[in-house]
Amino acid sequence: MSSEMNGSNEEQIGRLLRLLPPAPQGWVRAAQELPAARAMLDELVARAEQDAAFRLQLQADLERAVAAAGYEPSPFVISGLRRLLKAV
Amino acid sequence: MTGMTIRQRSRIVRDMAVEQTDAQLVSRCREGDVDAWNEFVERFSRYVYAICGRGFRLAQQDSEDVFQEVFARAYERLSDLRSDDAVRPWLAQLTRRLCIDKLRLLSRDTPSEAEPDDREVDDLLGRLNEAMAVRAALDSVGDPCREILDRFFCRDESYRTIGDSLDIPAGTIASRISRCLEKVRAELDGRSRASRPS
Numbered sequence: 001m002s003s004e005m006n007g008s009n010e011e012q013i014g015r016l017l018r019l020l021p022p023a024p025q026g027w028v029r030a031a032q033e034l035p036a037a038r039a040m041l042d043e044l045v046a047r048a049e050q051d052a053a054f055r056l057q058l059q060a061d062l063e064r065a066v067a068a069a070g071y072e073p074s075p076f077v078i079s080g081l082r083r084l085l086k087a088v
Numbered sequence: 089m090t091g092m093t094i095r096q097r098s099r100i101v102r103d104m105a106v107e108q109t110d111a112q113l114v115s116r117c118r119e120g121d122v123d124a125w126n127e128f129v130e131r132f133s134r135y136v137y138a139i140c141g142r143g144f145r146l147a148q149q150d151s152e153d154v155f156q157e158v159f160a161r162a163y164e165r166l167s168d169l170r171s172d173d174a175v176r177p178w179l180a181q182l183t184r185r186l187c188i189d190k191l192r193l194l195s196r197d198t199p200s201e202a203e204p205d206d207r208e209v210d211d212l213l214g215r216l217n218e219a220m221a222v223r224a225a226l227d228s229v230g231d232p233c234r235e236i237l238d239r240f241f242c243r244d245e246s247y248r249t250i251g252d253s254l255d256i257p258a259g260t261i262a263s264r265i266s267r268c269l270e271k272v273r274a275e276l277d278g279r280s281r282a283s284r285p286s
Contacts, residue, residue: 023137
């Protein structure tokens, strides 16, 4: 803790608390779901590597193919997939 | 935890976590502990959000892009962190760099998007670090103080809204805020004494 915080008063505590409003809930939720999204991404890439027809579907319409495969086409998954598919 | 609101989930995660150091939390995240990752995002979301909004004055949409990118990179690169204790400055640096990248990208289209002065951002980071210490103290004090102070100072809710939400008379909110602030101050003073070399 910095020396400025030593002997802090209530007014200062209130001012500091105001500096940290919550981030929008949807943003926090999306960030918390990253591990699941990451796992989903890995599964989709593995499937695209093994299944040429699925790969073609992804190339034709990424979001629709992801949804049709039963996955949530979140922005993280779509952008990650777009990046990874270039390497497949 | 399916079917719960994000606040309910956050509270459970927070209450389950006996106050852990940043290093302990990072170590659990590296082991693939999903609850630890939830707690990590919960602990640092306000910090990252404040750097984007207050430090670099990014618009909401641009802040959201940076916010998600910060946590995506943090998730993928936690193993690169040299010292688990250094996670907060590491996140601050990462957020700062991504905000600058975003502003530079925006300024190609809108030349008026100016980067803030480095010193301004350094000052803000100093204050945000103090604010994080206050939040940690607030978490230790726990509810109902945590809820009341968060609603009043961080969510800017009126006495009436707080009273209605928590089912307490609006006329008592001011005195509750005052008592809760005293508790947080006492907690901070205790921490400060404990961290002083004897």
